[in-house]
Amino acid sequence: MIRDADPAADAARIAEIYDHYVAHDTATFETEPVSADEMWARIARIQDRxxxxxxxxxxxxxxxxxxxxxxxxxxxxxxxLESTVYLDADARRAGTGTALYSALLERLRTLDGTAHAPVHSVMGVIALPHPGSVALHERLGFRHVGTVADAGFKLDRWIDVGYWQLML
Known part of the structure; x- marks a missing residue:
């Protein structure tokens, strides 16, 4: 089931999912765990917009x-807009990411422009290499529009960042 996030009910679990990537992956450039309270605030800021x-x-x-x-x-x-998707490490490669991302893009296509300007394009920003993320974006119609070399340093190495864009 795909549903709107509830900051109060979901923040701790979302932080748990995200913090795996903070500690073990370059998918995010954050290096310190994010608390449930901070995640609650992040969710609320996005939804308030x-x-x-x-x-x-x-x-x-x-x-x-x-x-x-x-x-x-x-x-x-x-x-x-910039889009983001994260999955529990055990939920990858089961179609959940495609379902989530497809639902997100559908919502972006139907924003009415009252709370937010109509969306013209969506950017996927990917730390490289992440072949699964690249494949997901390209499967959904994003195309590579550029790469910034050595944009970040994490886990003892320099990391390139690629930009993928979908025109809605």
Whole structure:
């Protein structure tokens, strides 16, 4: 089941999923765990802007989440969003990411423009190499538009960042 995230009910589980990547992966450039309270605030900030933050749930357990937020905070960027998806490490390669991302994109296509400007494009920002993430984005119609070499340093190595864009 895919549903809107509930900051109060879901923040701790979302932080748990995310913190796996903080500690063990380069998918995020954060290096310190995120508390449930901080995650609650992040979810609320996105939803307060009229943007979707959704979760995939099975048997009452959140398996992953996806959301879209501003690509940049300058006014001229208001029609471009950055999308994000994270899955529980044990839920990968089971179709959950595709289902979550597809649901997120559908919500972005149908934003009415009252709470947020109509969405023209969505950016996927991927630490490289992450072939699964690249495959997911390309399967959903994103195309590679650029790479920044050595954009971050984590887990004792330099990491490139690729940009994938989907025009809605």
């Amino acid at each position: 009229g943007l979707p933050w959704i979760v995939a749930e099975e048997g009452g357990r959140v398996l992953g989440y996806a959301y879209a937020g501003p690509f940049r905070d300058r006014a001229a960027y208001r029609h471009t």
